[in-house]
Amino acid sequence: MKLQRSAHCFIAIIGLLSTIAHSIRFEIESGHTRCIAEDIKSNSMTVGHYSIVNPNEGQPLPESHRITLRVSSITNILT
Template identity: 50%
Template sequence: MEGVMGVLVFALLNLLALHRADALRFEIESGRTKCITEEIKKNSMSVGKYSVVGLTSEDQHITVRVTSPYVNRAGYVGHLHYAEEVESGNFAFTAMQQGDFLACFWLSKPYHNPPIRVTIDFEWKSGISSRDWKFVAKERNIVYHLVELD
């Protein structure tokens, strides 16, 4: 019985090590870009969602780009998600290699006089925390999002 408990504790610790979830709120000033980096392990699923807080005009719409840390043979960084002039959005992918992935945000209309600020809610989950285990309970419901850069 003691050996079984040790194996269960070891398995639980490994699951917790795969857990990664980050949620934050930050501001962007017009004419500036904010980027968040996330180290993601190979074959880990990653999901994210973002939204402008208190949107009052189209001047507050944002552009979002999520990129892979890897460059393909033609020298281009892999774009995993790109959205222009949005107030909210989502992305999902499975990392084909381990590395630092990047999510960058900026105002779609970069020049305002005087400059304006926009608040963004951003949540990025990877590994075990990115899965909805109630949905995944049946194998037929599993969907894989694969991204290849070559």
């Protein structure tokens, strides 16, 4: 019983000390661009995971299906 109470206290403390993470998702069609500068909070870390949806399941991905990415600082855009 004492061990169970300790485990609950430990979980509660970890929960209170943990930071909250938020995520955003963008689905962008081929040939389109998107600026996400306004969607990202100042002084935050941003990690990207990019994937391509194969239109022909079971077939190799066409050479035309590729990701082009440009990362820049908002200060570079505004100056």
